[in-house]
Amino acid sequence: xxxxxxxxxxxxxxxxxxxxxxxxxxxxxxxxxxxxxxxxxxxxxxxxxxxxxxxxxxxxxxxxxxxxxxxxxxxxxxxxxxxxxxxxxxxxxxxxxxxxxxxxxxxxxxxxxxxxxxxxxxxxxxxxxxxxxxxxxxxxxxxxxxxxxxxxxxxxxxxxxxxxxxxxxxxxxxxxxxxxxxxxxxxxxxxxx
Numbered sequence: 001x002x003x004x005x006x007x008x009x010x011x012x013x014x015x016x017x018x019x020x021x022x023x024x025x026x027x028x029x030x031x032x033x034x035x036x037x038x039x040x041x042x043x044x045x046x047x048x049x050x051x052x053x054x055x056x057x058x059x060x061x062x063x064x065x066x067x068x069x070x071x072x073x074x075x076x077x078x079x080x081x082x083x084x085x086x087x088x089x090x091x092x093x094x095x096x097x098x099x100x101x102x103x104x105x106x107x108x109x110x111x112x113x114x115x116x117x118x119x120x121x122x123x124x125x126x127x128x129x130x131x132x133x134x135x136x137x138x139x140x141x142x143x144x145x146x147x148x149x150x151x152x153x154x155x156x157x158x159x160x161x162x163x164x165x166x167x168x169x170x171x172x173x174x175x176x177x178x179x180x181x182x183x184x185x186x187x188x189x190x191x192x193x
Contacts, residue, residue, distance in 0.1 A: 004035060004039060004043065005043045005044075005053075006057075007033050007034070007035065008029065008033045008035060008039070008040055008043060008044070008050070009053055009054055009057040010033075010057075011029055011032040011033035011034075012024065012029055012032075012033075012050055012051075012053075012054040012057075013054055013057060013058055013061075013098055013099065013102045014032060014098060015028060015029055015032050016054060016101075016102040016105050016106065017097070017098045017099075017101035017102040017105065018101075020105045020108075020109070021051065021105050021106060021108075021109035021113075021116075022109070024047070024050070024051070026040055026041070026047060026050070029050065048115055048116075051106070051109075051113075051116055052115070052116070052119050054102070054106070055106050055116070055119050055120060055123055056119075056123070058099045058102050058103055058106075059123045059126070059127070061095070061099055062089065062099050062103075063130075065088060065091075065095060065096065065099075066084075066085045066086075066088040066089060067085070069084075077138075078134070078137035078138040079138045079183075079187060081134055081137065081138075082131070082134040082135060082137070082138055082183060082187075083180065083183050085130075085131070085134055086131070086154060086158055086179055086183065087176055087179060087180070089158055089162060090158075090161065090162060090165065090172055090175050090176050090179060092172050097166060100162045100163075100166055101166055103159075103162075104159070104162070104163050104166070106120060107120060107159070124155070127155055128148065128151045128152050128155050129148075129151070131151035131154055131155055132144075132147040132148050132150070132151035135147045135150050135151055135154075135186070135187070135190065138187055138190075139187060139190040139191060141191075142190040142191075146189075146190055147190070150186040150189065150190055153182070153186065154179075154182060154183065154186055157178075157179065157182050158179060161175040161178055161179055162175070
């Protein structure tokens with residue numbers, strides 16, 4: 001069974017995904033999580049604490065579902081591992097939809113919230129660095145700066161494709177196709193640099 005704080009963070013991700021950051025009210029969160037508002041304040045101090053911890057929670061959850069492979073599966077090549085990691089962000093599951101929606105809502109709110117902006121910048125940097133490492137495994141001859149730039153482009157594109165898919169601007173199949181093409185283009189560009 002999930003701890004109370006995890007239960008609250010799961011509920012916060014659901015509420016943010018559905019209603020946005022501005023729609024997150026501590027009273028509504030308490031009802032969604034099945035806890036008292038006092039317990040939320042005990043675990044998170046204030047609404048900003050809830051937002052900060054929810055951002056960390058959805059980042060950790062995304063890392064888990066993009067790295068969760070069956071140990072009995074054959075090992076992936078570096079290029080397959082890169083593609084797998086990025087394409088797993090485009091899955092039509094409730095968890096991925098919720099995570100991606102909440103991430104997008106937090107990203108949009110960070111425009112107006114300096115504390116959230118700093119936390120989001122840090123989380124984004126970690127994600128970019130993780131993708132740069134995967135790119136480096138596929139293209140070990142590439143420079144660190146070119147790997148970082150390619151990782152920034154891929155993660156930014158993935159965020160945009162995710163939002164278009166979630167809002168029915170494109171199908172998930174089209175989003176995955178575009179992401180695959182971008183991965184191939186970045187790997188080709190890294191080979192030539």
